Amino acid sequence: MDKIGVLTQFVYNIVLLNIPLLYGTVGEIMVEKSGCLNLGVEGTMAVGAIFGYIFGCYANSLGVGIFSAFLMGALCGLIFAVLTVSLQANQNITGLTLSTFGLGIYFFVGHSLKAKAWPVMNDYAGVSEGFQGIQIPLLSKIPIIGKGLFSHNILVYLGIVIALAVWWYLNRTTLGLRLRAVGENPAAADSVGINVKRMKYLHICIGCGIMGIGGYYMGLNMSGSFNSSCWINGYGWIAVALVIFANWNPALAILGTFVFGFFNALPVSASSLAMAFPKGLGWLAAIPSQLYDALPFIITAIVLIATSIRNKRGSSGLPAALGLNYFREER
Amino acid sequence: MGFHIVKRDNCPLWQKCCLYIGAVLLAVVIGGIVLLSIGVNPIKYYTRMFTMGMIGNRIAHVTFMNYLKKLVPLVITSIALSLAFKMRFWNIGGEGQFIMGAIASGFVALKWGNVLPMWLSLIIMCVAAMLAAGLYGLIAAWFKVRFSTNETLMTLMLNYIALHFLMFLSERKEDWNFFLDETSARPKFASFSQFVKMPTIKIGAKFELNICVIIAVLVGVLVFLYLKYTKQGYEISVIGDSVGTASYAGMNVKRIILRTVFLSAALIGLAAACRVGTAGILSTSITEDVGWTGIIVAWLAKLNTGIIFLASALICVLQQGSEVAASSFSQVSSSFANMLQGLILFLVLAADFFTRFRIARAKKGEKNNG
Known part of the structure; x- marks a missing residue:
């Protein structure tokens, strides 16, 4: 393969394989900004994935798939919200259980459907054609970056748009400001007349819905082939990590996705990169792939430590009341 | 209204x-x-699931022995996690600590298992696993007390780092890697079941009680006494209620956190040693998710040591039973x-x-x- 081709494919892979991380991260940022630490990203994405895929295929429409993935994700969010916001359950435990539960549903539904008739993606033109790459005029003609960044399927662009929209929403709108207030100090927010419960419910559900779409993307990207390992395969946990890396900023999450994506795509492209550039990158082939797999977690651990050492309030986007339930009568 | x-x-x-x-x-x-x-039909399914298919089965005692094999690591892990949770230290790194314990005990078994007498290598396995897991748990605890790094997220990351380290050992075919079977061309973990195996006690004609069951009960009793009747156990519950109160009362909060997390992680290491010692081989799915399930069990049991036995017995029935039932309900x-x-x-x-x-x-x- 020629060098340009290899590089193009590498950039293309970085984007193609890792956009689900962006969905998961942006969704989780929205949830965490309301002061709730939801560790159920993995499960929520799995639920969104399986139902989005099945309903999308049955309706033969990508739009229906996206919508149902969002809806089922939001439903997971609703479970989380009822338990932690209304019923004061511990957030860590509820989130972890949501992960177990969601993965359970994923396998249960997939398995029982497979016993009858599993919908094959290519039989449903509405889904498979909707998921085809879209060449953006002019931009996609740029060498390397053109194909790498501007010839993707619609869900890639949607993910970027959602990330930017959430950034705008959090930082430039009144409702976003109120949401951040709820995450920082719910009692103070309550005292100025913000309905804390409603804000939390709303944003947990929307955030989890966004995660669900990310799960759906993941399923489509694997052509909907259902086997023993889950489509999500740990991406939900990386998303939890990426939130910290992005410092709770959805726009930075795009950058973070590509940084993490770089390491995720490396094992896929390492051998072809090493062949195309034997002098500069020949050593890439020698690095064990497990190190690449562990890198997102190692980087996040370091970022986590670094932010806590710096620990200047104000510079960190960590919501002050993250993980704490708000009980009005204790105000 | x-x-x-x-x-x-x-x-x-x-x-x-x-x-x-x-x-x-x-x-x-x-x-x-x-x-x-x-x-x-839910009634048929549940009957099969909750009895684990033991009724009318001639090898029911084997099913029950397998059930106990699954139960022991879960019980010990849940008890260990409850120690940290009591202090409101969110150790969700059970998986990672379990893996580190498993690697350490596998290391001992493969390196010295064929030279040392079995009882000695089993003891060294347990100690090594406890040390490795305990130290791995200490990483998150140390950063927590030093820089107040969020331990939930930190232990979560450490889980995956440990998992990929284990995968690395399982897939890297090199001369130094004695974890792998030398005779196999394809990388696969070497078995050590012929040198070291947790001993069993024969009860009746067929049933063999694994010594790990006794270890689990012992751990349960000791932790119960530790939490209820010792000064250190009392300190844990005070910190769980309020860190402020604890430090006002003159307790060295940092030291207590470090000590308790080490103990919690070390017990998870012991669970790993039991698992590895019983299985006689490492595997990338050695944890069987006990690090996650243990959290659920500990919470179901309200961190109460006695009830943990009950809750983990129930959860284990669900898991083992659903596997049995899967064979007749495809x-x-x-x-x-x-x-x-x-x-x-x-x-x-x-x-x-x-x-x-x-x-x-x-x-x-x-x-x-x-």
């Missing part, structure tokens, strides 16, 4: 029992409806257990609420602000 929520001081025991049993039953009923919806995946487990905990968490709070009607003339 408005409603608002009021904290209640005490909830009678019978009410608590009713609420929790009701929650579990409701989860089972919901699971049954789900089964019906895919055309499976359309039901064995992950039905995970779903049911999640449902049970969701409903128990909801039941928790009603033991701690009650819903009161707003009095007449009072403005509704609930």
Whole structure:
């Protein structure tokens, strides 16, 4: 393969394989900004994935798939919200259980459907054609970056748009400001007349819905082939990590996705990169792939430590009341 | 007419029992409806699941021995996690600590298993596993007390780092890597079951009781006594209630956190040593998710050491039973257990609420602000 081709494919892979991380991260940022630490990203994405895929295929429409993935994700969010916001359950435990539960549903539904008739993606033109790459005029003609960044399927662009929209929403709108207030100090927010419960419910559900779409993307990207390992395969946990890396900023999450994506795509492209550039990158082939797999977690651990050492309030986007339930009568 | 929520001081025991049993039953009923919806007779399925297929089975004792093999690591891990949770230290790194313990005990078994006498290598395996897991747990604890790094996220990351390290060992075919089977061309873990194996005690004609079961019971009793009757156990509960109170009372909070997390992680290492010693081989799925399930169990049991035995026995029946049932109900995946487990905990968490709070009607003339 020629060098340009290899590089193009590498950039293309970085984007193609890792956009689900962006969905998961942006969704989780929205949830965490309301002061709730939801560790159920993995499960929520799995639920969104399986139902989005099945309903999308049955309706033969990508739009229906996206919508149902969002809806089922939001439903997971609703479970989380009822338990932690209304019923004061511990957030860590509820989130972890949501992960177990969601993965359970994923396998249960997939398995029982497979016993009858599993919908094959290519039989449903509405889904498979909707998921085809879209060449953006002019931009996609740029060498390397053109194909790498501007010839993707619609869900890639949607993910970027959602990330930017959430950034705008959090930082430039009144409702976003109120949401951040709820995450920082719910009692103070309550005292100025913000309905804390409603804000939390709303944003947990929307955030989890966004995660669900990310799960759906993941399923489509694997052509909907259902086997023993889950489509999500740990991406939900990386998303939890990426939130910290992005410092709770959805726009930075795009950058973070590509940084993490770089390491995720490396094992896929390492051998072809090493062949195309034997002098500069020949050593890439020698690095064990497990190190690449562990890198997102190692980087996040370091970022986590670094932010806590710096620990200047104000510079960190960590919501002050993250993980704490708000009980009005204790105000 | 408005409603608002009021904290209640005490909830009678019978009410608590009713609420929790009701929650579990409701989860089972919901699971049954789900089964019906895919055309499976829930009563038949549940009968098979809850009896683990032991009725009318000539090798029921084997099923039960396998059940105990699964149960032991889960019980020890749950008890270990409850130690840290009591202190409100969110150790969700059970998986990672378990893996580190497993690697350490595998290391001992493969390196010295064929030279040392078996009892000695088993003891060294346990000690090495406890040390490795304990130190791995200490990483998160040290950063927590030094820089107040969030331990939930930190232990979560450490889980995956450990998992990929284990995968690295399982897939890297090199001269130095004695974890792998030399005779196999394809990388696969070497077995050491012929040198080291946890001893069993024969009871009756067929049943063999693994010594790990005794270890688990012993750990349970010791931890119960430790928490209830020792100064250190008392310190843990004070920190769990309020760090401020603890330091005002002159306790060295940092040291207590470090000590307790080390103990918690080391016990998880012991669970790993039991698992590895029984299996006689490492594997990338050696944890069988006990690090995650243990969290659910510990919470189901309200961190109560005695009830942990009950809760983990139940969860283990679900897991083992669903695997057995999967063979006769092909359309039901064995992950039905995970779903049911999640449902049970969701409903128990909801039941928790009603033991701690009650819903009161707003009095007449009072403005509704609930």
